Amino acid sequence: MGYQHIQVPADGEKITVNADNSLNVPNRPIIPFIEGDGIGVDITPVMRKVTDAAIEKAYGGDKSIAWMEVYCGEKAAETYAGDWFPAETLEAVREYVVGIKGPLTTPVGGGFRSLNVALRQEMDLYVCQRPVRWFQGVPSPVKEPNKVDMVIFRENSEDIYAGIEWKAGTDEANKVIKFLKEEMDVKKIRFPENCGIGIKPVSEEGTKRLVRQAIQYAVDQDRDSVTLVHKGNIMKFTEGSFCDWGYELARDEFGAQPLDGGPWHSFKNPKTGKEIVVKDVIADAMLQQIILRPAEYSVIATLNLNGDYLSDALAAQVGGIGIAPGANLSDAVALFEATHGTAPKYAGQDKVNPGSLILSAEMMLRHLGWNEAADMVVKGVEGAISAKTVTYDFERLMDDAELKSCSAFGEEVIKHMG
Ligand SMILES: NC(=O)C1=CN([C@@H]2O[C@H](COP(=O)(O)OP(=O)(O)OC[C@H]3O[C@@H](n4cnc5c(N)ncnc54)[C@H](OP(=O)(O)O)[C@@H]3O)[C@@H](O)[C@H]2O)C=CC1
């Protein structure tokens, strides 16, 4: 199909999806990418260069990516006369199935709603998968960062994060408050006269599709536990139901049985015969557990806002959000992105760590089944860090490290691919 501003590479081919959602990946797939706002201009070109080099080294020219720029955020507003969220960007990511994006700015308080959240919602990218593990040599504030090896499955379409809220003092907020007071007999709104209101939708369907993916991942990747993280003691019918539905799904679809009378469950991994424990932890306690007893946690399934907080907190233990990758996944479409944002104070300085986006590309390569190229990326990143040739965020925490710019770190990664 014809696009207004998107240039489709003539020499690439489309990835297609089979009925079982597996992918047919040609040798030169067209991959849409969004450069991103702020530091996007620094990290996205480095990510592309490193990814291309890894593919070249792994397959010697038999495979390559035909990159296709698509637009969202500030660059879209410039290209599409003020449209920050062009419809054809969504169409292109859907059509080409697998994409990668830099960070996008969201103003605080007023202004437009998050474009990142909108992309996830519009394409129903309901899983935000964020692996958190330590690379040898990365500076960390904890004593044993090697014990951190968790994969967060964050629900990406619901919760208070969905952005259903009304500003204090507006007719809409007052109407909802009136309804709550008069028709729902709510007496607990402390200051109803001037009160913003937000809604927290959490559904059985939304919960179960997320927890299903988390448990399936534990089965496929030979992980020993899945922890449902929630604040169900306080928000009983949203966070609490998330926990209940999670256990229910573990029983109904994976044959899990209560352990010692519950609430924890376990089942045998059908692929390995090993036990997988499905447990739950209340969200505030989890924030101390990940610091004090990280080895006890492997796969985490949680709601949208908890997952947001947990992602950055966990990333800090293994070097910070400069090295925290992620993926937004639906059953078919996948859009990879770093955990961090646009870090505006560093934009355009060729300074920040491109590691998060590079490792997001590594996840993308595995998603394509290009594991040899993905391994090459990991080898390069590990090599550059072990050689202590790192960007400012690591350099300021390491002894005797050599400070590298964003692009120079990318070159180091390529050099260490061998
Ligand atoms: N998915 C997305 O697109 C996301 C977008 N955002 C948006 O980004 C904007 C800025 O958010 P903000 O809260 O400042 O969070 P950011 O994640 O952009 O940055 C916070 C701090 O994290 C460190 N950091 C972030 N990225 C890197 C990197 N690549 N290398 C090294 N250090 C890094 C820096 O720390 P230090 O100052 O210590 O050097 C930076 O000041 C907001 O508009 C927000 O909504 C936020 C998160 C995700």
Ligand SMILES: O=C(O)CCC(=O)C(=O)O
């Ligand atoms: O959309 C945003 O601006 C922030 C999103 C975010 O922090 C995240 O998804 O981790």
Ligand SMILES: [Mg+2]
């Ligand atoms: Mg976040």
